[in-house]
Amino acid sequence: MAEVSAEARIEAPAGKVWAQLMDFPSYGEWNATHTNFPNGGPESLETGATFTENMKLMGFPAEVLWTVEELESERALAIKGKGPMGVLVTTRYSLAPDGDATTVRIDGEFTGAAVSLMAGKLKDSATAALNESLRKLSGLVA
Template sequence: MAEVSAEARLEAPAEKVWARLTDFTAYGEWNATHTGFPRGGPEKLELGATYTENMKLMGFPAEVLWTVDEFEAGRLLGVRGKGPMGVVVGNRYTLTPDGNATVVRIDGEFTGAAVSLMAGKLKDSATAALNESLRKLGGLVA
């Protein structure tokens, strides 16, 4: 298993950050690993919603079938997905209001036989992508 996380304080209220975070039509504007939604994002963002995302991590393209497994509107979005080579991916986005700003934390995990072969490199690449994503998200909501 490889676990990664990143956190940033964004100078915007949680409602504005949540709106941008869950706007799947503009997901690629901030998410550093996203390359497309072949069939669009989830029709309705709720527990059990599913959608397919095309991504690129460590230079490799991947298609992940996501399922929303944690959801509290405006505060928490957790997704778990199945990718290529038996890899299971999880992402958890947590928003915590901090005055007029919002602390955004992203926790990710990767499991599967293929992960153990490249865990160190995967952690470095995924952590860099999370930090880049938070930087871009912060620029869009400020």
Template sequence: MLGDRRDTRAAIAAPPEQIERGVDYPATPVDAALLCLALDPRDGSEFKPAAIGSAEPLSCMTMQENTVTSTIVIDAPPARVWAVLTDFANYPDWHPSLEVLAGQAERGSALHMRIAAGTPAERVAEGEVLEVEPDRLLVWEGGMKGLLWGRHTFELTADGTATHLVNTESFTGAMAADVLTASRALLEAEFAAANEALKALVES
């Protein structure tokens, strides 16, 4: 372990690619947060700043990751649910809080989204589609790197003639914990409302 906090301060100031992974930098909670913020939020899992006074290192992902999940059963086969989820252009017709302004349901497609549409928290974000497995899995990510970055997953599973849908978003970044503490109930309500709107459209 590096024993001098000057090493930690040097790492905070260094470009991300020069921050050595696998090193237990001694860190106060503030130092640890700054080190995590210095890294790409998707690259924190192998970096563990050691908290001063603690015998265990703190993982950036452990400190920063927060997840919101909502599930629902839709009385329709996965193919019908999938057709609606991947028709981004029509999200404004049914989704209560998300508009996909540009992008396709194709792996690697760039997304331009309006999040929390129609609320005081409305904002525009850029993202990218990461995974597309027809009738089973759709994953994208986006937001503000280092501050509030979300990975959104729709997972579909056949349940007889119906579909069990898991709608999840994992948030990372320096603002993630505070945002989830202040807004978890609102986010959970938004996710549940989106699920219900999807169900109503698919079953109609």
């Protein structure tokens, strides 16, 4: 298993940050691992909804079938996905209002036999991608 996380204070209210997170057509502008949504982004999100995303991590392309596990407007989005080679991926976005700013945290977890072979490198690559994503997200909403 490989666990990763990143956190940033973004100089924008939670509603504005949340709106950007939910704007799936613009995912490629800030999400460092996102390539595209082969079937288009999710029409609407609700617990149990599914969508497919093409991603790239450590230079390798991967298609992930995501299921929404938790959704609390302007607070939290948790998705769990199945990727290639039996890899399971969990991603959780948490927003905490802080005056006119918002603290955004992204937590991720990778599990599966293939992960154990490259856990250290995966953790470093994914952590760097999360930090880059938060930096780009901040630039879009601040």
